[in-house]
Amino acid sequence: MIRLERRPQASRLWAAATPLVAVALTMVAGSALFGFLGKDPFISIRTIFWDPLFGEFAWYYRGQLLVKAGPLILIAIGLSLGFRAGIWNIGAEGQYIVGAICGAGVGLAFYPAGFWFIFPLMIVAGAIGGFAWAMIPAVLKVWFNTNEILVSLLLVYVAEQLLASVSLGLLRNPDGAGFPGSRNLRQYEAASNAEIIAGTGIHWGVVTALLAVIFAYVLLSRHMLGYQIRLAGASPRAARFAGVRPNLLIVFCLGAGGALAGLAGLFEVSGPSGQISIDFNSGYGFTAIIVAFLGRLHPIGILLAGLLLALTFIGGEAAQANLGLPASAIQAFQGMLLFFLLAVDVLASYRIRLGSPEAA
């Protein structure tokens, strides 16, 4: 019989190693899944994980890597602050959508003017949009003690309807011959989030994501607020004893998460995606949850995890194009990754012992 024995202290080695073990296990299980779907497991794994980085078309894919990783990292950093404090914002997808709508809306309001301040203003609007959307669960939790998990998640569906409404109405391209969707912001220079260095995929969202990583790192390891976030997550009662104000943390963590998700939405709509449309959102807000956990809620870990998940996205697209692997296979693959991570996580705080169990 296997039994678990609590370590007196969490193992740092295992804490760092578990994500790697999880990735390895997922690759094994994923191969089996792809084999089951009738694809050569080895070629599938190579197409997803190797070719985009080192294959023939790596010059294209490497740029795409940052384009996909940017929003994932940005959102995951925001989520990780809340998760650390035991505040579960799982509605980043909604905050992402609302940020995009607000940012794009501000940009389109100036169309076709060419002022320099339009794009900066859009960034502010995007952040405010996401922040405001996240304030709904925050304020409801502070005032009425509602469950932020359910409220933030339900608001995703509301945001999706809002998105449908504006793409068909308020923000619809007047010159679009009645098709749903807004003007393409990439063709409106003052509102466009263009590549900073051509061909690299680096746009302002990627830069912001890196800044967020640094900011979160300093906050969590050096600042009192970061200490309080960790305290609240590790032991809410001790946190109150220490003088942490729980409501302040709820507003900060949800607010920061919302603002970062909103920024991610804005950078996406004004850059890679280009326009507000009914199916503008592509699940970054949910995948970012996996990124946050895979990165062990640590900023540097999230940076690496974001790159890895971005790789599965573009590798998945490549596998879809070259091998006919269904897009949903990648989604299942990502979900599996989170499962394995949670399963092996136990090694960090517990020792596995073989032997007779206690009579229980």
Place this chain on the structure above:
Amino acid sequence: MTDTLLAVDGLTKTYPGVVANDNVSFSIAPGEVHALLGENGAGKSTLVKMVYGLVRPDSGRMEFAGSPYEPASPHSARASGITMVFQHFSLFEALNVAENIALGMENPPPQRKLAKRIREVGKAFGLPLSPDRLVGELSAGERQRVEIIRCLLQDPKLLIMDEPTSVLTPQEVEILFETLRRLRAEGTAILYISHKLEEIRKLCDRATVLREGRVTGICQPSAESVRSMAEMMVGSTLKTPSRRPGTPGATVLDVAALSVAPASPFGTGLKDVGLDVRSGEILGIGGVAGNGQDELLAALSGEVRVVRGALRFHGNDIGNFGPVARRRLGLLAAPEERLGHAAVPDMSLTENALLTGAVREGLVGRGFLRWNRARAFAKRIISAFDVRTPGPASAARSLSGGNLQKFVIGREILQRPACLVVNQPTWGVDAAAAAAIRQALLDLAAEGAAVIVISQDLDELVEISDRFAALNGGRLSDARQVAGLTMDEIGLMMGGAHDLAPGNAAA
């Protein structure tokens, strides 16, 4: 009493790094009250858990009523006729008395029949209980009654009682002893676990003394002195804390008409509490668990804000101050629960030093943490209070109860409080650490601080406090000078003087 009911022979149980029980043997005769004596961590709990089937021994054997006894679970222990009353009750607050009792029985009768039997047995033993009440609404004494009736309904041959008096007032202890003596007269054997020597001398026929997992003596308590048993239990004589009598100075903390809502659905709120404590004195606050102790500490530490005017510190109103502002003024606190309230289990000692030391020790500058200073502060606590640990990077969870408690108390004392409030400072702590902590509190008062000690250990309060008050149902009695106070008077204060007679207690 020549025959043997339970024989324990050479039981050994090892946990990683600890030998909880090392070759323990003893026996109990039918109708005997047998004491298992030892200080915290001596291995009493592990031993009875093995008898009750919760833990399986590594080696050794047991015999019960003449046949080999190897309980695989509490179910088989109960089936053999062994029942147990836990120190931390195995009760469910949101379920009613009858449901709680049914859960502890192997073959409970239908609810209505069970309710009738609860009333009958309660009447027969002088333990009245209403089967429909939610356990969460009962006092600690009544809860213990639920556990005892649960055992009695199964006609046990052996009843195990783990530290049963720790939650009772002295008067309630007398009622309990009465019940146990009646059980003994009816032929039920009782295994009585305690570290309180006086009550063992009063009640028990024989005693097995445990120290560090080994049997260090078997004696007849009535023939021994408290001192000789203490030596068997502790190994050496402990010096009692020394105190320098001084004259108390000015009032530091003044509490008036303090009312606080209960912290949990089944908690006890504070009602119109008033107290004052002066510089250089220790105010002891006694009372049975669950009478508002946690709420009082939370109201004083600042975790719960209270109305204006209820708290005055050096004459200034601090009712709406939070914990940080109160610490800045010099009002410090150490809660009862070490893991998860006074300290964070999974954080290092350095991070735990930061928990309350941030303001007074200057561990934060412009919002940024000064890790070097925090580490130095943790090291100072570790060396000044003899905390046994590899270093400040160790997680709080890895420390033993006594060492972590020394760290928690030391962390507050080293911050030179003007007033320190502690709740259960030596609960679950080994004797040496307990003595060190009590001495540190006495020294702190001698240096001019005002100290409030909330505790359920009356001996401790009598030993170190200057004045004594008792919490009962969220109300605080008037404080009285400890010198000249008898145990009987203390019991009356704790009981709130209104539910003393056994018949009234359930009302």
Place this chain on the structure above:
Amino acid sequence: MDLSVINPAVLAASLMVAATPILLAAIGELVVEKSGVLNLGVEGMMIIGAVSGYAVSVNTGSVFLGFVGAVVGGAMLALVFGVLTQVLLSNQVASGLALTLFGLGLSALIGESYLMVRPPPVGDLSLGPLADIPGLGKMLFRHDVIVYLSLALVGGVWAFLRYSRWGLILRAVGESHDAAHALGYKVIRVRLAAIAFGGACAGLGGAYLSLIRVPQWTEGMTAGAGWIALAIVVFSSWKPVWVLVGAYLFGGVAVLQLNLQAAGVEVPVEYLSMSPYLITILVLIIMSTGRGRSALNAPADLGRPFHAPA
């Protein structure tokens, strides 16, 4: 706009149909939470139930086997969560989210080949003369067997929790796992059983969606139903009867907004479509403010991990 097309009897009948998937998922989750476990993966288990029920019934031509497949699929996915949280002691919130994310991905993958297929039809249960009562008959007595099963399940869960020994043990485990362990009850096994039951119910609810309510397989077709089921458990203060009330209330809102859409009310479709979610949030607010009473009913050890002390 023509509100006269809305027929109250038809509305009430379709209300029951609309409410059934959520009712099933919620009553299952109630049992899980009563045992002290918070499984946020209801959405994932529902959609796996939806797709596996659909796939099985298309392949076998039997709706009954489809529902069996959904129950098994939901329970199996739930047990993955069970092993993670009960044996490997993973965080329950994270594991529940993982269940939902994985369920959505896997169901899309399985459902790939069933996108354009139609399932076998389901006949309504004929309740003889009752079904012919004018008005009332159409409203209450002309439904498929699952509608009645869901109602029976609510009654069954209520009686189980209230009167049975195992129900008492389940509540005890949710109230204090330490005390239950000290009395010798197998906390982990009780919880695993509850989790599997919750998964089976959610799976059944999902299959009801894909086989009867819609009936069609589309990706992500549960559209938040699992989350609404979770909210309904909070709304019910963990009481089975109130789960029924909550689910039917929600079903009413869902059906009404669809009818209003059909009637061409001058409110944009999108705003009507978001109304069920907004109303669920509103209900959560109302329930959370009136704490005290409902807090008493919440299992005290809900969401806390249990590691047997050695």
